[in-house]
Amino acid sequence: DSGVTQTPKHLITATGQRVTLRCSPRSGDLSVYWYQQSLDQGLQFLIQYYNGEERAKGNILERFSAQQFPDLHSELNLSSLELGDSALYFCASSVEPGQGANEQFFGPGTRLTVL
Amino acid sequence: EDKVVQSPLSLVVHEGDTVTLNCSYEVTNFRSLLWYKQEKKAPTFLFMLTSSGIEKKSGRLSSILDKKELFSILNITATQTGDSAVYLCAVEASGNTPLVFGKGTRLSVIA
Numbered sequence: 298d299s300g301v302t303q304t305p306k307h308l309i310t311a312t313g314q315r316v317t318l319r320c321s322p323r324s325g326d327l328s329v330y331w332y333q334q335s336l337d338q339g340l341q342f343l344i345q346y347y348n349g350e351e352r353a354k355g356n357i358l359e360r361f362s363a364q365q366f367p368d369l370h371s372e373l374n375l376s377s378l379e380l381g382d383s384a385l386y387f388c389a390s391s392v393e394p395g396q397g398a399n400e401q402f403f404g405p406g407t408r409l410t411v412l
Numbered sequence: 413e414d415k416v417v418q419s420p421l422s423l424v425v426h427e428g429d430t431v432t433l434n435c436s437y438e439v440t441n442f443r444s445l446l447w448y449k450q451e452k453k454a455p456t457f458l459f460m461l462t463s464s465g466i467e468k469k470s471g472r473l474s475s476i477l478d479k480k481e482l483f484s485i486l487n488i489t490a491t492q493t494g495d496s497a498v499y500l501c502a503v504e505a506s507g508n509t510p511l512v513f514g515k516g517t518r519l520s521v522i523a
Contacts, residue, residue, distance in 0.1 A: 299454060330510060339515035340455070340500065353510050387454060400446065401511060403454035 300324065301404035303388050309410045315376040318407045322369055322390030328352070329371040330401060331363055334385040346371055378411045385409075414439040418501050418514035425521055429491050433517045435501030436483040445477055445484050446511065448500040455500055458486070491521045 300323035310316055322329050331343040342355035346365035357363075360378075365371040375382060385408050389401040415438045425431055437445065444462045448455035459468040461477035461484060468475050472491075477484045488495055498518050502511040 299456070301454075332513075340502075340513040342510045342512070345510055355510060400457055400460060402457070403448075405453045 320388030
């Protein structure tokens with residue numbers, strides 16, 4: 298158990314809908330990262346937050362957005378869902394970016410299925 | 413653009429075999445290279461290799477980093493069925509940039 302929690306574990310929804318994925322980082326970790334993992338893709342970085350502020354952005358679609366709250370938990374919002382959005386969504390946390398080599402701890406993931 | 417390429421994509425071996433997984437990278441301002449093991453769920457951390465630590469070993473697993481040739485290998489000796497997983501390589505650059513992951517090597521160890 299990495300100490301990173303994600304809810305829900307599974308989510309099944311229809312095209313066009315909107316969902317929210319939630320992540321709580323390890324105690325003491327200030328940085329949260331969101332990744333998407335499809336069947337034939339590696340981990341694709343989406344977005345990073347540090348202490349409530351957006352820090353880095355990857356290949357995140359405009360239909361997707363995220364935020365990190367004062368208690369450091371983070372939410373990833375996916376809207377106007379398409380079949381191709383079906384994937385595993387991972388959250389990871391680390392102590393602080395830019396402070397030397399940075400180990401990230403991954404949550405168990407949310408499996409999103411869009412029908 | 414930073415890039416990480418892993419090979420092979422998948423590998424099937426018998427218990428007791430030794431395997432070598434490869435990871436090559438192109439990154440500006442390299443800081444570290446990380447190996448993760450992903451079974452059914454979340455990736456779990458194995459090793460981190462930096463300029464100050466280019467060889468790591470833990471039990472039957474070991475890894476080296478060649479900063480000149482820009483690659484790393486992960487060795488697993490005396491493989492067991494429990495080693496079956498996807499092994500991910502990731503590279504971190506300095507300047508607060510996110511990890512860049514390769515697509516992974518799927519290792520299957522059969523009895």
